[in-house]
Amino acid sequence: MNAGPRWVLIGLGNPMRRDDGVGPWVAAQLRGRSWPDLRAIRMELPDPMRLAEAWEGAEIAWIVDAVEADAPPGTLLRIRAERLRTDLRPRGFSTHGLDLVEAIALARTLGPSPRRVILYGIIGADFGFGEGLSPAVEAGARRLLRRLERLIARLTQTSC
Numbered sequence: 001m002n003a004g005p006r007w008v009l010i011g012l013g014n015p016m017r018r019d020d021g022v023g024p025w026v027a028a029q030l031r032g033r034s035w036p037d038l039r040a041i042r043m044e045l046p047d048p049m050r051l052a053e054a055w056e057g058a059e060i061a062w063i064v065d066a067v068e069a070d071a072p073p074g075t076l077l078r079i080r081a082e083r084l085r086t087d088l089r090p091r092g093f094s095t096h097g098l099d100l101v102e103a104i105a106l107a108r109t110l111g112p113s114p115r116r117v118i119l120y121g122i123i124g125a126d127f128g129f130g131e132g133l134s135p136a137v138e139a140g141a142r143r144l145l146r147r148l149e150r151l152i153a154r155l156t157q158t159s160c
Contacts, residue, residue, distance in 0.1 A: 006037040007152065008058040008114070010051065012065040012100070014044050019073070019124030019137045023064040026141050026148075035152055048106035055107075060155075061114040064144065065100065066124040066137070073125035074140030076147075081117035120144055 011027030013020040024042040031040045041054050046065075055061040067077060081104050104117060122141060125134045133141065 005039040005058055007035075007039075007060045007062070007155065008055045009038065009040045009062045009064065009148070010054050011040065011042050012044070012046055012063060015131060016129065018126040018128055018130055018132060019122075019134055020066045020127050021131070022066045022122050022124065022133055022137055022141050025133060025138075026064045026144060029141075029145055030148065033149075035156065037156065038152060046100045046103035048103050048110060051103060051107035052110040052113075055114050055117070056111065058114045059116070061117045062120060062148065063100070063104075063117065064120045064122070066127070067121035068127075069121075069123055071123050072136065073123050073134060074136035074138075074143075075123040076140055076144055077119070077121035077123070079119045079121065081119060 009027055009030055011023035011025065013023035015021030015024050024044075027040040027042045030038065039054075039058075043050055043054070046063075063081075069075075069077070071077075081101075100119070107113065122137055122144065124137055126137075
């Protein structure tokens with residue numbers, strides 16, 4: 001196993017489909033931070049091979065993606081990957097053609113996976129063509145950034 005980062009954030013989505021770009025937007029915001037134990041990756045589709053490569057050696061993988069559900073735009077959902085199979089998922093949970101649950105399961109068969117895989121879904125409003133997040137989704141993404149920053153700070157302190 002490669003000595004990789006302890007934590008990986010994978011931002012899924014297409015920035016040219018408005019709110020579907022929220023995952024890559026969050027990854028881009030975290031990329032410039034000075035956390036040596038964190039790697040932030042932008043990924044357009046939940047490809048099992050790329051997921052397995054991205055989280056190789058990591059203890060925790062956070063996956064950020066736009067989702068469709070019966071809740072207000074910008075609402076944050078936090079789901080542990082192992083619960084995705086048993087939770088009732090809204091129809092069309094992922095905005096991608098490949099089902100994220102299946103991609104995670106396949107990636108886990110390709111090699112060791114992180115101890116924890118957590119999906120942060122942000123309910124989207126506009127998936128039309130174009131760039132830029134809707135105001136509610138950007139606000140939800142900023143709330144998630146603050147949450148992740150606090151979490152990473154705590155994880156960093158406990159590992160020292």
